[in-house]
Amino acid sequence: MNKPFLLQVALGAALVIPAFAQDTTPATTQPATSQASSASSTTAPTTTTPASDQSTVGASGKQPLQAETHEGFWGKVNPFARKKYVQRQTGPIRDRINELDELTADNSKAIKDVDARAQQGIQIASAKADEANQHALDAGNRAQAAQQTATQASTRLTSVEQVVGNIDQYKPSAQTEIRFRPGQSALSANAKTALDEMATPLKDQHGYIVEVQGFSSGKGQAAIATSQKMADSVVRYLVLNHEIPVYRIFVVGMGNAPSPNSTDDSAKAKRTSGGRVEISLMKNDLEQLSSSSMPGDNMQK
Numbered sequence: 652m653n654k655p656f657l658l659q660v661a662l663g664a665a666l667v668i669p670a671f672a673q674d675t676t677p678a679t680t681q682p683a684t685s686q687a688s689s690a691s692s693t694t695a696p697t698t699t700t701p702a703s704d705q706s707t708v709g710a711s712g713k714q715p716l717q718a719e720t721h722e723g724f725w726g727k728v729n730p731f732a733r734k735k736y737v738q739r740q741t742g743p744i745r746d747r748i749n750e751l752d753e754l755t756a757d758n759s760k761a762i763k764d765v766d767a768r769a770q771q772g773i774q775i776a777s778a779k780a781d782e783a784n785q786h787a788l789d790a791g792n793r794a795q796a797a798q799q800t801a802t803q804a805s806t807r808l809t810s811v812e813q814v815v816g817n818i819d820q821y822k823p824s825a826q827t828e829i830r831f832r833p834g835q836s837a838l839s840a841n842a843k844t845a846l847d848e849m850a851t852p853l854k855d856q857h858g859y860i861v862e863v864q865g866f867s868s869g870k871g872q873a874a875i876a877t878s879q880k881m882a883d884s885v886v887r888y889l890v891l892n893h894e895i896p897v898y899r900i901f902v903v904g905m906g907n908a909p910s911p912n913s914t915d916d917s918a919k920a921k922r923t924s925g926g927r928v929e930i931s932l933m934k935n936d937l938e939q940l941s942s943s944s945m946p947g948d949n950m951q952k
Contacts, residue, residue, distance in 0.1 A: 821860060824932045827846070829930065830842070831925050831926045833926075834925075846888055846892075846893075863903070864902075866928070867926035885930060
Protein backbone atom coordinates (compact mmCIF):
# COMPACT_ATOMS: atom_id res chain seq x y z
CA MET A 652 0.00 0.00 0.00
CA ASN A 653 2.78 2.46 0.75
CA LYS A 654 4.66 1.92 -2.49
CA PRO A 655 1.81 2.85 -4.89
CA PHE A 656 1.08 5.93 -2.86
CA LEU A 657 4.69 7.04 -2.97
CA LEU A 658 4.76 6.52 -6.73
CA GLN A 659 1.67 8.72 -7.17
CA VAL A 660 3.19 11.48 -5.03
CA ALA A 661 6.41 11.37 -7.03
CA LEU A 662 4.54 11.47 -10.36
CA GLY A 663 2.38 14.42 -9.25
CA ALA A 664 5.45 16.32 -8.13
CA ALA A 665 7.10 15.66 -11.52
CA LEU A 666 4.09 17.17 -13.34
CA VAL A 667 3.60 20.21 -11.06
CA ILE A 668 7.21 21.39 -10.95
CA PRO A 669 7.55 21.91 -14.80
CA ALA A 670 4.20 23.70 -15.01
CA PHE A 671 5.23 26.02 -12.19
CA ALA A 672 8.52 26.65 -13.95
CA GLN A 673 6.71 27.62 -17.24
CA ASP A 674 4.38 30.13 -15.51
CA THR A 675 7.27 31.85 -13.82
CA THR A 676 8.47 34.85 -15.89
CA PRO A 677 12.25 34.99 -16.10
CA ALA A 678 13.73 38.00 -14.38
CA THR A 679 16.63 38.32 -16.79
CA THR A 680 17.40 37.52 -20.36
CA GLN A 681 20.85 36.33 -19.50
CA PRO A 682 21.32 32.74 -20.73
CA ALA A 683 21.37 30.16 -17.90
CA THR A 684 21.13 26.35 -18.18
CA SER A 685 20.13 24.18 -15.27
CA GLN A 686 20.30 20.44 -15.31
CA ALA A 687 18.71 18.44 -12.56
CA SER A 688 19.82 14.99 -11.70
CA SER A 689 19.50 12.78 -8.74
CA ALA A 690 23.27 12.78 -8.27
CA SER A 691 24.48 16.39 -8.84
CA SER A 692 23.62 19.77 -10.35
CA THR A 693 25.84 22.19 -12.31
CA THR A 694 25.38 25.82 -13.30
CA ALA A 695 26.27 26.92 -16.91
CA PRO A 696 28.44 30.03 -17.39
CA THR A 697 26.59 33.28 -18.08
CA THR A 698 27.08 34.95 -21.54
CA THR A 699 26.77 38.75 -21.70
CA THR A 700 25.49 40.40 -24.95
CA PRO A 701 27.78 43.21 -26.16
CA ALA A 702 26.55 46.74 -25.57
CA SER A 703 26.99 47.57 -29.29
CA ASP A 704 24.46 44.83 -30.24
CA GLN A 705 21.94 46.06 -27.67
CA SER A 706 22.05 49.59 -29.05
CA THR A 707 21.43 48.47 -32.62
CA VAL A 708 18.08 49.78 -33.99
CA GLY A 709 16.21 47.82 -36.67
CA ALA A 710 14.05 49.00 -39.60
CA SER A 711 11.02 49.33 -37.30
CA GLY A 712 12.89 51.71 -35.00
CA LYS A 713 13.11 49.20 -32.15
CA GLN A 714 15.80 47.01 -30.65
CA PRO A 715 16.23 43.59 -32.26
CA LEU A 716 14.48 40.71 -30.50
CA GLN A 717 16.62 38.74 -28.06
CA ALA A 718 16.15 35.01 -27.82
CA GLU A 719 14.99 33.86 -24.36
CA THR A 720 17.31 31.08 -23.30
CA HIS A 721 15.74 30.32 -19.91
CA GLU A 722 13.00 27.81 -20.65
CA GLY A 723 12.02 26.53 -17.24
CA PHE A 724 12.78 23.56 -15.19
CA TRP A 725 13.76 21.23 -18.02
CA GLY A 726 16.47 23.45 -19.54
CA LYS A 727 16.67 23.90 -23.33
CA VAL A 728 14.35 21.03 -24.14
CA ASN A 729 10.97 21.07 -22.40
CA PRO A 730 8.96 17.96 -23.23
CA PHE A 731 5.92 19.37 -21.40
CA ALA A 732 5.63 22.86 -23.15
CA ARG A 733 2.06 24.16 -23.08
CA LYS A 734 0.12 26.27 -25.63
CA LYS A 735 0.16 29.29 -23.34
CA TYR A 736 3.91 29.09 -23.01
CA VAL A 737 4.37 28.83 -26.79
CA GLN A 738 2.08 31.81 -27.37
CA ARG A 739 4.01 33.85 -24.81
CA GLN A 740 7.27 33.02 -26.55
CA THR A 741 5.99 33.73 -30.10
CA GLY A 742 3.90 36.82 -29.23
CA PRO A 743 6.75 39.37 -29.57
CA ILE A 744 7.72 37.77 -32.88
CA ARG A 745 4.19 38.14 -34.23
CA ASP A 746 4.02 41.76 -33.04
CA ARG A 747 7.34 42.56 -34.67
CA ILE A 748 6.24 40.88 -37.94
CA ASN A 749 3.01 42.93 -37.93
CA GLU A 750 5.04 46.10 -37.41
CA LEU A 751 7.31 45.15 -40.29
CA ASP A 752 4.26 44.47 -42.50
CA GLU A 753 2.85 47.91 -41.68
CA LEU A 754 6.23 49.51 -42.33
CA THR A 755 6.51 47.67 -45.65
CA ALA A 756 3.00 48.80 -46.64
CA ASP A 757 3.83 52.42 -45.73
CA ASN A 758 7.05 52.25 -47.72
CA SER A 759 5.21 50.78 -50.74
CA LYS A 760 2.62 53.54 -50.56
CA ALA A 761 5.32 56.19 -50.30
CA ILE A 762 7.14 54.69 -53.30
CA LYS A 763 3.91 54.70 -55.32
CA ASP A 764 3.23 58.33 -54.36
CA VAL A 765 6.75 59.36 -55.36
CA ASP A 766 6.44 57.46 -58.64
CA ALA A 767 3.06 59.06 -59.36
CA ARG A 768 4.45 62.55 -58.70
CA ALA A 769 7.47 61.79 -60.85
CA GLN A 770 5.28 60.59 -63.72
CA GLN A 771 3.10 63.68 -63.41
CA GLY A 772 6.16 65.92 -63.42
CA ILE A 773 7.50 64.14 -66.50
CA GLN A 774 4.18 64.57 -68.30
CA ILE A 775 4.03 68.28 -67.41
CA ALA A 776 7.62 68.80 -68.57
CA SER A 777 6.90 66.93 -71.81
CA ALA A 778 3.78 69.02 -72.43
CA LYS A 779 5.70 72.25 -71.83
CA ALA A 780 8.48 71.06 -74.15
CA ASP A 781 5.93 70.29 -76.88
CA GLU A 782 4.33 73.70 -76.37
CA ALA A 783 7.72 75.40 -76.59
CA ASN A 784 8.50 73.47 -79.79
CA GLN A 785 5.16 74.56 -81.27
CA HIS A 786 5.85 78.19 -80.34
CA ALA A 787 9.29 77.94 -81.93
CA LEU A 788 7.77 76.43 -85.09
CA ASP A 789 5.15 79.18 -85.28
CA ALA A 790 7.81 81.83 -84.76
CA GLY A 791 9.90 80.28 -87.55
CA ASN A 792 6.91 80.26 -89.90
CA ARG A 793 6.13 83.88 -89.09
CA ALA A 794 9.75 84.85 -89.60
CA GLN A 795 9.78 83.07 -92.96
CA ALA A 796 6.53 84.79 -93.98
CA ALA A 797 7.96 88.15 -92.88
CA GLN A 798 11.12 87.51 -94.91
CA GLN A 799 9.05 86.61 -97.96
CA THR A 800 6.91 89.73 -97.53
CA ALA A 801 10.03 91.87 -97.14
CA THR A 802 11.49 90.40 -100.34
CA GLN A 803 8.27 91.06 -102.22
CA ALA A 804 8.11 94.60 -100.85
CA SER A 805 11.72 95.21 -101.88
CA THR A 806 10.99 93.96 -105.40
CA ARG A 807 7.87 96.07 -105.56
CA LEU A 808 9.74 99.13 -104.29
CA THR A 809 12.41 98.68 -106.94
CA SER A 810 9.73 98.49 -109.61
CA VAL A 811 7.99 101.58 -108.25
CA GLU A 812 11.23 103.53 -108.11
CA GLN A 813 11.94 102.62 -111.71
CA VAL A 814 8.47 103.68 -112.81
CA VAL A 815 8.59 106.92 -110.82
CA GLY A 816 11.97 107.67 -112.32
CA ASN A 817 10.49 107.25 -115.80
CA ILE A 818 7.11 108.82 -115.03
CA ASP A 819 7.74 111.71 -117.41
CA GLN A 820 9.25 109.50 -120.08
CA TYR A 821 6.45 108.90 -122.61
CA LYS A 822 6.96 106.57 -125.50
CA PRO A 823 4.95 106.59 -128.75
CA SER A 824 2.31 103.90 -128.74
CA ALA A 825 0.02 104.70 -131.69
CA GLN A 826 -0.26 107.42 -134.29
CA THR A 827 -2.82 108.48 -136.90
CA GLU A 828 -3.41 111.38 -139.29
CA ILE A 829 -6.69 113.08 -140.18
CA ARG A 830 -7.04 114.94 -143.51
CA PHE A 831 -9.31 117.92 -144.03
CA ARG A 832 -10.52 119.59 -147.21
CA PRO A 833 -9.74 123.27 -147.72
CA GLY A 834 -11.90 125.51 -145.58
CA GLN A 835 -13.41 122.62 -143.58
CA SER A 836 -12.89 121.61 -139.91
CA ALA A 837 -15.60 118.96 -139.58
CA LEU A 838 -14.60 115.32 -139.22
CA SER A 839 -15.43 112.90 -141.98
CA ALA A 840 -16.64 109.34 -141.45
CA ASN A 841 -13.19 107.96 -142.19
CA ALA A 842 -11.66 110.38 -139.68
CA LYS A 843 -14.10 109.30 -136.95
CA THR A 844 -13.37 105.65 -137.64
CA ALA A 845 -9.64 106.25 -137.29
CA LEU A 846 -10.16 108.12 -134.03
CA ASP A 847 -12.42 105.33 -132.69
CA GLU A 848 -9.76 102.70 -133.34
CA MET A 849 -7.24 104.74 -131.39
CA ALA A 850 -9.42 105.90 -128.50
CA THR A 851 -11.53 102.81 -127.74
CA PRO A 852 -8.70 100.82 -126.06
CA LEU A 853 -7.91 103.79 -123.79
CA LYS A 854 -10.98 103.33 -121.63
CA ASP A 855 -10.06 102.79 -117.92
CA GLN A 856 -6.35 103.06 -118.76
CA HIS A 857 -3.75 105.21 -117.05
CA GLY A 858 -0.34 106.61 -117.83
CA TYR A 859 -0.99 108.03 -121.31
CA ILE A 860 -1.37 111.39 -123.04
CA VAL A 861 -2.67 112.35 -126.47
CA GLU A 862 -0.84 114.87 -128.58
CA VAL A 863 -2.98 116.68 -131.18
CA GLN A 864 -1.16 118.94 -133.67
CA GLY A 865 -2.97 120.79 -136.42
CA PHE A 866 -1.32 121.87 -139.67
CA SER A 867 -2.83 124.13 -142.30
CA SER A 868 -1.85 125.73 -145.57
CA GLY A 869 -1.50 129.46 -145.83
CA LYS A 870 0.58 131.88 -143.92
CA GLY A 871 0.61 133.76 -140.65
CA GLN A 872 -2.13 133.87 -138.08
CA ALA A 873 -4.76 132.71 -140.52
CA ALA A 874 -3.00 129.37 -141.00
CA ILE A 875 -2.53 129.02 -137.23
CA ALA A 876 -6.20 129.73 -136.54
CA THR A 877 -7.32 127.24 -139.22
CA SER A 878 -5.03 124.51 -137.84
CA GLN A 879 -6.30 125.22 -134.34
CA LYS A 880 -9.91 124.75 -135.44
CA MET A 881 -9.14 121.38 -137.03
CA ALA A 882 -7.27 120.22 -133.91
CA ASP A 883 -10.12 121.39 -131.67
CA SER A 884 -12.62 119.32 -133.65
CA VAL A 885 -10.50 116.22 -133.03
CA VAL A 886 -10.22 116.99 -129.29
CA ARG A 887 -13.95 117.62 -129.04
CA TYR A 888 -14.71 114.25 -130.59
CA LEU A 889 -12.34 112.39 -128.26
CA VAL A 890 -13.75 114.05 -125.13
CA LEU A 891 -17.44 113.73 -126.02
CA ASN A 892 -17.50 110.34 -127.69
CA HIS A 893 -14.76 108.48 -125.81
CA GLU A 894 -14.70 110.36 -122.48
CA ILE A 895 -10.98 110.96 -122.60
CA PRO A 896 -10.06 113.44 -119.85
CA VAL A 897 -9.15 116.85 -121.17
CA TYR A 898 -6.04 116.99 -118.99
CA ARG A 899 -4.62 114.06 -120.96
CA ILE A 900 -4.88 115.89 -124.27
CA PHE A 901 -2.28 118.40 -125.44
CA VAL A 902 -3.42 120.38 -128.48
CA VAL A 903 -1.62 122.99 -130.52
CA GLY A 904 -2.26 124.70 -133.84
CA MET A 905 0.99 124.65 -135.80
CA GLY A 906 -0.21 126.59 -138.87
CA ASN A 907 2.06 125.96 -141.83
CA ALA A 908 5.04 124.90 -139.63
CA PRO A 909 7.07 121.87 -140.78
CA SER A 910 5.89 118.54 -139.41
CA PRO A 911 7.96 117.19 -136.47
CA ASN A 912 8.23 113.92 -138.38
CA SER A 913 10.06 115.61 -141.23
CA THR A 914 13.57 114.28 -141.74
CA ASP A 915 14.80 117.66 -142.94
CA ASP A 916 14.56 120.33 -140.21
CA SER A 917 15.19 123.10 -142.74
CA ALA A 918 12.48 121.91 -145.10
CA LYS A 919 9.56 124.17 -145.53
CA ALA A 920 5.97 123.01 -145.05
CA LYS A 921 4.49 121.54 -148.13
CA ARG A 922 1.86 123.68 -149.65
CA THR A 923 -1.40 121.76 -149.62
CA SER A 924 -4.87 122.66 -150.67
CA GLY A 925 -6.29 121.68 -147.26
CA GLY A 926 -5.06 120.73 -143.77
CA ARG A 927 -4.28 117.79 -141.56
CA VAL A 928 -4.20 116.83 -137.87
CA GLU A 929 -1.64 114.42 -136.44
CA ILE A 930 -2.74 112.46 -133.34
CA SER A 931 -0.03 110.67 -131.31
CA LEU A 932 -0.74 108.35 -128.36
CA MET A 933 2.10 108.45 -125.78
CA LYS A 934 2.42 106.08 -122.82
CA ASN A 935 4.67 105.63 -119.81
CA ASP A 936 5.08 102.71 -117.32
CA LEU A 937 2.25 103.69 -114.93
CA GLU A 938 -0.22 101.48 -116.75
CA GLN A 939 2.07 98.51 -116.35
CA LEU A 940 2.52 99.32 -112.63
CA SER A 941 -1.21 99.61 -111.96
CA SER A 942 -2.02 96.40 -113.83
CA SER A 943 0.51 94.37 -111.81
CA SER A 944 -0.20 93.46 -108.17
CA MET A 945 1.93 92.05 -105.40
CA PRO A 946 1.33 88.44 -104.34
CA GLY A 947 0.82 89.69 -100.79
CA ASP A 948 -2.13 91.85 -101.94
CA ASN A 949 -3.93 88.79 -103.26
CA MET A 950 -3.30 86.88 -100.01
CA GLN A 951 -4.71 89.75 -97.94
CA LYS A 952 -7.83 89.84 -100.06
